[in-house]
Amino acid sequence: MGCDVRVSGLLRRNLQPTLTYWSVFFSFGLCIAFLGPTLLDLRCQTRSSLPEISWVFFSQQLCLLLGSALGGVFKRTLAQSLWALFTSSLAISLVFATIPFCRDVKVLASVMALAGLAMGCIDTVANMQLVKIYQKDSAVFLQVLHFFVGFGALLSPLIADPFLSETNCLPANSTANATSSSHLFHASRVLGRQHPEAQPWSNRTLPGLPSQDGAGTRVSYAFWIMALINLPVPLAVLYLLSKERLLACCPQRRPLLLSADELTLETQPPEKEDASSLSPKFHPGHEDLFSCCQRKNFRGVPSSFFAIHITAALVLFMTDGLTGAYSAFVYSYAVEKPLSVGHKVAGYLPSLFWGFITLGRLISIPVSSRVKPATMVFINVVGVVATFLALLVFSRNVVFLFVGTASLGLSLSSTFPSMLAYTEDVLQYRGCATTVLVTGAGVGEMVLQMLVGSIFQAQGSYSFLVCGVIFGGLAFTFYILLLFFHRMHPGLSSGPTRDKALGMESLESYQR
Numbered sequence: 001m002g003c004d005v006r007v008s009g010l011l012r013r014n015l016q017p018t019l020t021y022w023s024v025f026f027s028f029g030l031c032i033a034f035l036g037p038t039l040l041d042l043r044c045q046t047r048s049s050l051p052e053i054s055w056v057f058f059s060q061q062l063c064l065l066l067g068s069a070l071g072g073v074f075k076r077t078l079a080q081s082l083w084a085l086f087t088s089s090l091a092i093s094l095v096f097a098t099i100p101f102c103r104d105v106k107v108l109a110s111v112m113a114l115a116g117l118a119m120g121c122i123d124t125v126a127n128m129q130l131v132k133i134y135q136k137d138s139a140v141f142l143q144v145l146h147f148f149v150g151f152g153a154l155l156s157p158l159i160a161d162p163f164l165s166e167t168n169c170l171p172a173n174s175t176a177n178a179t180s181s182s183h184l185f186h187a188s189r190v191l192g193r194q195h196p197e198a199q200p201w202s203n204r205t206l207p208g209l210p211s212q213d214g215a216g217t218r219v220s221y222a223f224w225i226m227a228l229i230n231l232p233v234p235l236a237v238l239y240l241l242s243k244e245r246l247l248a249c250c251p252q253r254r255p256l257l258l259s260a261d262e263l264t265l266e267t268q269p270p271e272k273e274d275a276s277s278l279s280p281k282f283h284p285g286h287e288d289l290f291s292c293c294q295r296k297n298f299r300g301v302p303s304s305f306f307a308i309h310i311t312a313a314l315v316l317f318m319t320d321g322l323t324g325a326y327s328a329f330v331y332s333y334a335v336e337k338p339l340s341v342g343h344k345v346a347g348y349l350p351s352l353f354w355g356f357i358t359l360g361r362l363i364s365i366p367v368s369s370r371v372k373p374a375t376m377v378f379i380n381v382v383g384v385v386a387t388f389l390a391l392l393v394f395s396r397n398v399v400f401l402f403v404g405t406a407s408l409g410l411s412l413s414s415t416f417p418s419m420l421a422y423t424e425d426v427l428q429y430r431g432c433a434t435t436v437l438v439t440g441a442g443v444g445e446m447v448l449q450m451l452v453g454s455i456f457q458a459q460g461s462y463s464f465l466v467c468g469v470i471f472g473g474l475a476f477t478f479y480i481l482l483l484f485f486h487r488m489h490p491g492l493s494s495g496p497t498r499d500k501a502l503g504m505e506s507l508e509s510y511q512r
Contacts, residue, residue, distance in 0.1 A: 036328045071124025
């Protein structure tokens with residue numbers, strides 16, 4: 001009870017900076033989920049094929065990783081952190097405003113690379129600042145970050161949905177040869193030579209190529225609306241800069257945002273578990289990959305130590321990669337045969353997916369204090385495989401596509417923090433588990449989106465679900481190997497259950 005009073009007091013004293021850091025994660029969520037439902041319109045706008053537009057996802061995810069590393073440069077002072085957040089959140093609004101003018105897929109990929117850098121910087125800096133403010137009490141505040149990410153990811157597809165085009169289009173014939181001219185923007189119409197029934201559709205589309213600009217103009221309104229909705233976020237950061245006297249026009253003062261709170265915490269008697277909860281390893285994941293993985297850190301460690309790192313990273317490579325790929329291509333899959341869902345109805349699928357990811361994160365908070373992380377990962381991975389198998393069996397059922405999307409969101413929601421908590425507990429908070437797993441997850445999002453996009457284009461829409469089953473099966477296989485290496489590891493004695501729960505609460509903040 002006393003802890004709740006103290007935490008609420010901290011929140012009241014730091015309400016403005018806390019709300020500001022939460023709001024920048026709304027920008028993060030807004031930017032992470034809009035590509036999926038607008039994919040076909042962006043292909044029409046840039047007149048590109050599915051493999052070509054997949055490079056847009058790749059560039060965003062690659063630069064998100066680079067931005068996360070770059071964000072660590074700005075952690076030294078509050079001024080650097082706030083200016084980095086201001087620049088990044090403003091860049092996201094500029095990206096939204098610029099996308100409608102990108103008529104070439106390479107230009108669009110470059111713009112999304114800028115968005116990825118901004119998102120990565122936000123991810124690192126906002127997490128660090130909240131940890132600095134609330135220290136051992138930061139877990140609950142970090143949890144709220146995911147609701148703002150989820151809220152932004154829910155909102156952007158809903159904003160785009162009214163402006164999505166209901167018509168199909170072809171790449172410009174001036175840039176297509178005899179083979180590629182048959183590559184339509186929907187995968188079920190890519191395969192084979194032009195059918196008799198396809199020729200009238202093609203003839204209708206070609207004279208309508210100027211209408212592609214019209215379709216792009218309609219979806220342009222969605223991007224401009226998102227740019228305006230996001231605009232208050234950099235303004236909120238700018239206001240916090242002025243309040244902290246960090247603007248050139250304001251008198252300078254010592255930028256200690258937490259001075260009063262630190263004084264309050266210092267005057268309180270320490271709790272029994274303060275020593276462990278305030279350990280530098282309690283909030284892992286902010287160290288540089290190269291500084292973490294130095295030779296001196298691995299002297300005398302068994303081979304199972306490295307095997308646990310690798311297999312855990314491979315599990316998250318698959319699960320986080322599936323999260324990115326499903327969010328990106330479920331809309332394209334839904335509008336293809338045999339489902340042929342209307343474009344506007346299909347536009348709700350990414351929102352449903354992210355909505356149940358957010359709901360799953362909420363449910364996992366109380367569940368994680370009673371269920372072991374290893375059990376939660378097992379349930380999650382089995383749920384992913386079972387859902388994709390069911391989607392494959394009922395691939396012609398539109399209703400089950402929505403049910404399966406919700407189930408998949410729940411299954412993937414807590415995989416990342418559960419795996420982090422489990423791996424750190426097995427290794428007794430030694431090594432580079434968090435750094436390696438975060439890197440593996442980010443690389444998985446990059447690679448699987450590119451791979452699924454290429455296979456989708458080459459083999460048709462049915463391959464989308466087959467890829468899900470294969471990658472889900474690989475995730476399950478790597479998890480079984482992880483359990484095997486855990487058995488081999490000499491440090492089998494796990495930390496206290498309470499430490500598991502605390503690690504679970506804090507590490508969930510790094511889920512995407």
